[in-house]
Amino acid sequence: xxxxxxxxxxxxxxxxxxxxxxxxxxxxxxxxxxxxxxxxxxxxxxxxxxxxxxxxxxxxxxxxxxxxxxxxxxxxxxxxxxxxxxxxxxxxxxxxxxxxxxxxxxxxxxxxxxxxxxxxxxxxxxxxxxxxxxxxxxxxxxxxxxxxxxxxxxxxxxxxxxxxxxxxxxxxxxxxxxxxxxxxxxxxxxxxxxxxxxxxxxxxxxxxxxxxxxxxxxxxxxxxxxxxxxxxxxxxxxxxxxxxxxxxxx
Numbered sequence: 001x002x003x004x005x006x007x008x009x010x011x012x013x014x015x016x017x018x019x020x021x022x023x024x025x026x027x028x029x030x031x032x033x034x035x036x037x038x039x040x041x042x043x044x045x046x047x048x049x050x051x052x053x054x055x056x057x058x059x060x061x062x063x064x065x066x067x068x069x070x071x072x073x074x075x076x077x078x079x080x081x082x083x084x085x086x087x088x089x090x091x092x093x094x095x096x097x098x099x100x101x102x103x104x105x106x107x108x109x110x111x112x113x114x115x116x117x118x119x120x121x122x123x124x125x126x127x128x129x130x131x132x133x134x135x136x137x138x139x140x141x142x143x144x145x146x147x148x149x150x151x152x153x154x155x156x157x158x159x160x161x162x163x164x165x166x167x168x169x170x171x172x173x174x175x176x177x178x179x180x181x182x183x184x185x186x187x188x189x190x191x192x193x194x195x196x197x198x199x200x201x202x203x204x205x206x207x208x209x210x211x212x213x214x215x216x217x218x219x220x221x222x223x224x225x226x227x228x229x230x231x232x233x234x235x236x237x238x239x240x241x242x243x244x245x246x247x248x249x250x
Contacts, residue, residue, distance in 0.1 A: 026242065034232035045231075049188075050224035056191070057184040057220065060205035062092065064179045067105055068202065069164065070096060071157050073150070073182035073190060074113020074123030082130055085183060086123070089206040090130050092181050096204070097136055110142045110160055110178070112153040150186075154194050161199075176200055184210045185219040189227050196234070 038046055064070075072093045075086035082090060093109050100107035109131065113123025122145035132138050144156045161176050177200040182190055187203045194201040210216070236242070 030233035030236050031229060033236045034229040037232050037235075038228060046224055046228045049227045049231075050220060053185065053188040053220050053223050053227070056188040056203065057205075057210045057216070060184055060187050060203050060210075062205050062208060063099075064096065064202055064204060067100065067107070069108045069110055069161065069178045070204075071153075071178050071180040071201070072109060072111045072127060073153065073180065073186065074111060074127060076116045077119045077121070077123055077126050080119050080121050080126060082123075082126055085206075086127065087130065089181050089183065090127050090134075092204060092206045094131055094134055094136055096179075096181075097131075097140065106140065108140055108142065108164075109136065110144060110157060112144045112147060112157055114145045114147045114152075116148070150190055151193050154190070154197050154199060158197055158199055178202070179204050181206055183207065183219075185216050185223055189223045189230075192227055193230065196230075 070093050072089055075083055097107045111124040111127040115122050124143035124145040128141045128143050147153045147156050161178060176198060180190055180201045181204045184205045184207055191201055191203055
């Protein structure tokens with residue numbers, strides 16, 4: 001891929017590394033298909049995804065209906081430390097942990113996120129260090145620090161949940177059930193990807209309420225774009241029966 005194309009793609013899709021072998025030409029083909037569909041449908045599908053993401057951002061709750069493991073979506077660090085937005089997610093996990101502790105229950109927190117940028121520590125480990133400093137017991141925290149983006153976060157989290165179920169460390173009827181904490185604008189996408197991996201995720205909003213700001217609208221726009229790409233990719237896999245591409249998203 002030439003440098004000009006790389007810079008263009010990277011500008012509009014920062015979560016994916018187009019030079020990464022994990023992306024490759026399969027990812028590029030679905031990216032092109034997604035944009036063709038976007039133009040052909042005059043953005044109707046994209047608009048529907050945007051409105052759904054907005055609705056969930058507004059209506060998501062900040063609590064869980066039943067006790068279950070908590071997944072915390074990671075976020076790129078700044079100077080090895082969690083950003084303010086990441087801290088809001090971690091604080092929500094700590095709040096639910098404290099509520100469970102007050103009720104005499106254990107609460108397992110699984111923090112997601114690998115190395116990104118020039119950081120020498122993973123998002124998951126930095127998040128764990130923050131929670132431990134705030135008083136969360138180390139034994140109640142697990143980290144998933146090998147992923148590079150949301151889909152890999154959830155694929156690796158699925159393995160952890162399955163291992164917990166096999167070791168009888170969860171009492172839930174569905175082994176792949178968990179609460180997932182993230183920023184409100186991000187919840188629809190993480191739920192959609194989780195559903196595609198047969199995860200039963202209960203969304204938990206990090207923030208108390210959704211702020212309708214320009215930055216959050218732009219974030220929702222980006223989330224809808226990623227989801228449009230995801231669904232276009234699934235359609236492309238169905239049409240081409242490409243097993244390699246299918247393995248990336250299941």
